[in-house]
Amino acid sequence: MRDFLVTYLSPKLKLEENTTVNLDNSMSAATINALIAAQPKDLAGYTLTFQFADGTYTLDETLDFSGFRGGGTLRIYGNSSDNSLSTTKSVNLDFSGTAGLGGLYVFNNVGVLSDVFYLKITTNSSSSVYSLYFRNCTWGRAYYNYVTASSAANGFGYTSYASHCTFQNNYITGHWAGFYFTYSSHNMAWANDDSGTLPSRAYYGDGGSRTGYYSTVPAASTTQITENGGSKITS
Numbered sequence: 001m002r003d004f005l006v007t008y009l010s011p012k013l014k015l016e017e018n019t020t021v022n023l024d025n026s027m028s029a030a031t032i033n034a035l036i037a038a039q040p041k042d043l044a045g046y047t048l049t050f051q052f053a054d055g056t057y058t059l060d061e062t063l064d065f066s067g068f069r070g071g072g073t074l075r076i077y078g079n080s081s082d083n084s085l086s087t088t089k090s091v092n093l094d095f096s097g098t099a100g101l102g103g104l105y106v107f108n109n110v111g112v113l114s115d116v117f118y119l120k121i122t123t124n125s126s127s128s129v130y131s132l133y134f135r136n137c138t139w140g141r142a143y144y145n146y147v148t149a150s151s152a153a154n155g156f157g158y159t160s161y162a163s164h165c166t167f168q169n170n171y172i173t174g175h176w177a178g179f180y181f182t183y184s185s186h187n188m189a190w191a192n193d194d195s196g197t198l199p200s201r202a203y204y205g206d207g208g209s210r211t212g213y214y215s216t217v218p219a220a221s222t223t224q225i226t227e228n229g230g231s232k233i234t235s
Contacts (some may be wrong), residue, residue, distance in 0.1 A: 003173075009130055009197075012040045015039070015044050015072065016044070016046070018080050019039070019048050019049070020051050021035055021040065021048070023050060023053065027057075027058045028055075028059075029061035029063060033061060041069060041108045043071060043073070044070050044071055045070065046072045048072065048074050049075040049187065050074075050076050055091065055092040057093050059095050060098060062105055063103070065109075065114070068114070068148050071112065072112055074106075074113070076116045078090060078091035078119040079097060080117070084169065085170075085171065085191065085192075087173075087195045091119050091120060091135045093120065093122065095123045096122045096150060098124060099134075100124065100127035100128055101123065104119075104131070105135070106140060108137070109136075109138065111139055112138060112139075114137050116140070116142045117141075117197050118144050119145050123127055123147075123148075123150070124149065125154045125173040125175055126150055126154065128156075129149065129156070131155065132145065132157065133156070134161065136161070138163075139163075140163050141165065141166045142166070142169075142170055144168075144169050145146075146156075146171040146172075148196070151160060152175060152221055155174075157178045157179060158170065158180070162184055162185055162186040163184060163185050163187075164185070164186045164187070165188075167188070167190065168190040168191060170172065171195045172192065176200045177191065177226075178192075178199035178203070179202065179203050179204065179218075182205070184210075185211075186211075187210070188213070189211055189213040191216050198220055199220050199221070200220060201220050202218040202219065204226070205228065205229075206230075209233050212234055
């Protein structure tokens with residue numbers, strides 16, 4: 001009985017070793033979110049990896065990887081062989097069944113490196129949507145992803161809000177803003193590109209954000225680089 005109480009009623013408050021949580025496309029969004037919520041929020045300097053197995057995931061809830069702290073690294077990974085600038089990804093997180101449903105959210109991760117690598121994220125931008133969203137994060141990195149939406153009328157592909165982020169070797173399709181830098185965020189954008197339907201705006205900054213970019217910038221149907229509200233986007 002004591003073992004039962006310790007194991008099930010007293011969850012670990014800190015991560016005690018490098019840990020991998022394996023996910024597959026038989027799981028619902030609610031199941032995946034429950035597995036995320038069940039992990040210790042204090043990483044205690046260790047690495048917590050959420051590993052998506054290959055396949056298409058049909059999802060009806062935003063996936064929420066938020067509230068981690070304590071140093072260490074949070075990894076949200078697809079197939080590591082998809083480590084190039086490409087629209088071909090073995091893992092597709094598909095939120096497109098619901099207009100305006102947010103995709104993958106990484107919020108309020110303090111003192112933690114938050115990595116999102118090797119994923120395709122598909123959303124329905126017939127109403128406003130945030131597809132991959134870093135908010136209030138000490139350091140976020142998005143490498144080798146492909147974020148695609150149904151149109152360029154609405155929504156934001158990759159977002160950095162009050163965060164420090166690096167976006168490297170990512171593809172973008174659709175969205176009102178392919179990459180959105182806002183609320184005093186500090187960012188590096190490196191060798192990103194477009195595919196299919198162009199975003200209306202490629203790199204869009206406001207709210208006093210600061211972004212440096214290098215190499216290719218995605219094309220756009222309206223403006224490639226937009227600076228508003230005291231933001232700066234410079235090469």
